[in-house]
Amino acid sequence: MKLFRILDPFTLTLIAVVLLASFFPVRGEWVTWFDWLTNAAIALLFFMHGAKLSREAIIAGGSHWRLHLWVxxxxxxxxxxxxxxxxxxxxVPVSPELYSGFLYLCILPATVQSAIAFTSLAGGNVAAAVCSASASSLLGIFLSPLLVGLLMHLNGASGSLEQVGTIMLQLLLPFVLGHLSRRWIADWVAKHKKWIGKTDQASILLVVYGAFSEAVVNGIWHQVGAGSLLFIVAVSLVLLAIVIIVNTVVARRLGFNKADEITIVFCGSKKSLANGIPMANILFPAAAVGVMVLPLMIFHQIQLMVCAALARRYQRQTAKAQADARAIQAQ
Structure with a gap:
């Protein structure tokens, strides 16, 4: 019972979604429908982000070169x-493919939608997160295959213009449309800020359910033994912890404010399952893909769970700081 008191409702919801996907994954013709629903939720999320942000905030976020450079x-x-x-x-004496899988995981670009959603949930610099995460994803389409060839001694394909177009269409276009419609809906967005904030959580839950459903359908529980699975989980936790700690320390040492620190932590610690799976199908033999991407699939779930708890912690810190500031002003 103490565990349930420690975990916040959103983290518990994430755990429930993972369990639901384990027992009732999306299959067959429902996959297409669910993908459409998830893409619609993500598009709505970015539309609302565009509507909420002022032109000054977007320009400031895009020009924040020190933040983007570190991410x-x-x-x-x-x-x-x-x-x-x-x-x-x-x-640890495990399959060499698992070590190669972790190296492949580390080469991939950052996620876009979850990084921005967590940044927004935690009270970070959303404008900078949009620019930084999108740039990372676009750059990774071309840079990751080159790193695979350099570090893993493979000849891989280069980036796909179709992938670039998908990112532009699904993420950047709704953001731009939302910002252009700001003059008409800004007041409505401000009035319903609490309910609009739920789109961040909804998009994360949909991504988690869809990603884990795909992993379950592809036999994630049958590809490795329990020992190897525990090894992957442990290494994923350690790897994520190291990166989050380094990003936090660097952000504070370089003098970034709390909002920018949040952006650096969430944009600099993610790895993209959406980019990683299609890229692996191109770069690696078909027989090796399943085990190669297993660390990525598990790391993806862990990063969502850990970052959800971390975002809630940042959110509570921000709320407390605001309450303390109001109390001081009232004195």
């Missing part, structure tokens, strides 16, 4: 360096 370093330098060291160390 890129975290994604494409810090993560790959940790992956190379871990694959070289190989402390």
């Amino acid at each position: 890129m370093c975290s994604t494409f330098i810090l993560f790959p360096a940790l992956g190379v060291l871990f694959a070289w160390w190989a402390p």
Whole structure:
């Protein structure tokens, strides 16, 4: 019972969604319908972000070059360096494909929708998160295959213009449309801010359910034994903890404010399942893809769970700081 008192309702909901996907995953013709629903929720999320942000905030977010530079370093330098060291160390006698899978995981770009959703939920710099996460995803389409070839000694395909177009259509276009409609709906958005905030949580839950459903349908529980599964979970937790701690320390040492720190933590610690799975199908032999992407599938679930709890913690800190500021002004 103490565990349920420690975990907040949203984290408990995430656990329930994972269990639901384990026993009742989306299958067959429902996959298409569910993908459409998830894409619609994500498009609505970005539309609302565009409507909420002023032109000044967007310009400030896009020009925040120090923040974006560190997020890129975290994604494409810090993560790959940790992956190379871990694959070289190989402390536990498990399948070599699992070590290669972790290295592949570290090479991938950041997520977009979940990074921005968590940044918004935690009270971070959403404008900077939109710019940083989108740039990471777009850059990763071209850079990740090059890193795979360099670090894993494989000849991979280059980035796909179709993937670039998908990112632009699904994420950036709704954001731009939302911002352009701001003059007509800004007051309505401000009035219903509490309910609109639920779109962040809804999109995260849909992404978790869809991603874990796909993992279950692909036989995630049958591809490795219990020992290997525990190994993947443990390494994923350690890897994520190291990156979050480094990002937090760097953000504070470089003098970023709390909102920018939140953005750096959530945009610099994510890895994209959406980019990773299609890319693996191109880069690796079909027989090796299942095990190769298993660390990515599990890490993806763990990063969502951990970041959900972390976002709630940041949210409580922000609310407390605001309450203290109001109390001081009232004196």
